[in-house]
Amino acid sequence: MGDPAPEVEHSAAESGADEAMELVGRLTTASNATFLATIGETEFVYKPIAGERPLWDFPDGRLAHREVASYLVSEALGWGVVPETWLGEGPHGPGMVQRWIISDESVEPVTIVPAGEIPDGFLHVFDGYDALDREVSLAHEDTPALRRMAVFDMITNNADRKGGHVLPLASGHRYGCDHGLTFHEEPKLRTILWGWQGLAFSDEELAGIRTILEGLDGGLGAQLAAYLSGSDLEALGLRCEALLAEGVFPRPEYDRHVIPWPPF
Template sequence: MCDSDIEEKLTNFSVKSIREIRNGTNKVFLCEMFGNHEEKILAVYKPIKGERPLSDFFTGNLSLRELASYEISKFFGWPNLPPLVIRDGPFGIGSFQKFIDHDPKNNYFNLFNDHQEKLKLVIIFDSIILNTDRKAGSIILDSQNKIWAIDQALTFNPYTRLRTVMFEYNQMKISEDIISQIKFLIQQLEDKGDIYITLSELLSKEEIDSLIERTKSIQRKQKIPSLDPYYNVPYPLI
């Protein structure tokens, strides 16, 4: 099933059951959603009303940031982010993201050795979107041995810093192919192409300008940014 089909289901299916996932700062729910002929999809629902105040992010726009992250991943075709939409739900407007079935015992730390190239795409992506919260548990593996990145809401704020557990990639060189794709993103943003129009509905002009400058820096240096273990670490690690 392609991403657009999943997005359509997330947008139009009805929520039939819901239970809270109690492992984060904000309110998060696992939903069963049903369409015609009882076709079902599981989704993670994060209502805006369930956001708790943070010192470095405005309350009420985390869903927009997570959708902006997803749109950039679609632009590149990497890394793998579960399809996501914003719509009304049982507790008001929020994000609905396809639930990826996975073993919660697996995370970045024990997946690194077998998935280094796919994980490298995640840290490049995080450097672009300025992810302030890449914990080990936000890297998951599905039953088809496919790596997914989840929880990209704390992103794009130019007054924060990259926080990650992925220090194995510190200042690692980025391939010419990926640099070419990054350059194309810059061109599309500066030319106000489709991706710019999409992001302008989700982020402030200042955040998009910062995105462009940050991405230009990555393109120019052709390597993953320098990471300081005393400065660029999330809490908790998992």
């Protein structure tokens, strides 16, 4: 089963509801306006909707809504892939608010190594060249926590799973962040987590996919309808059905981009 996500004693959204959000700084490496903020003594990431930059394949924006929908799916799965996330109000208007995760910088779940030198416990993804024109390989760890994240990405149709979007904890748990490019009605899976392609899903993974599919006709579907379009929800159900029917980690569709760029 792997290490579970750390338990949260109470909802940060509820505890901070009556406290003003204060901005601490801006994350300048993000492509959209992203701030580090505090509510009380707790740190959060704040991405105002006003700072979203529409993309050619996500022209309608709604990135904050997709981030919240991703959290709802993560919670329904019970895997704790996404930190606590909600649509809140900040100094620059409504936006995504997500609990800040301090990752363990000594751990590298995704890494680049000299070509062919894949570490023990890691899976090969692809080969390429670095900035000095040296042959290198990209690899990721082979752990239940990262497998669950890969399945989560397939369910949500994540178009942006970069190496830097995997946040490792010393406990072995792995959080994922930056889920604004999800739930597109067309196949958009772009990820560096291709190491399990063709392998059968575990019973736990199949049960998780089934939970989401069945939940679309109940409470989960009602929750997601506040953040996703009808066509997005329909495509979500069809993806779950296809994953269950195939029963294996899909292989890349090489007629489109399947690796986010840059991969980190």
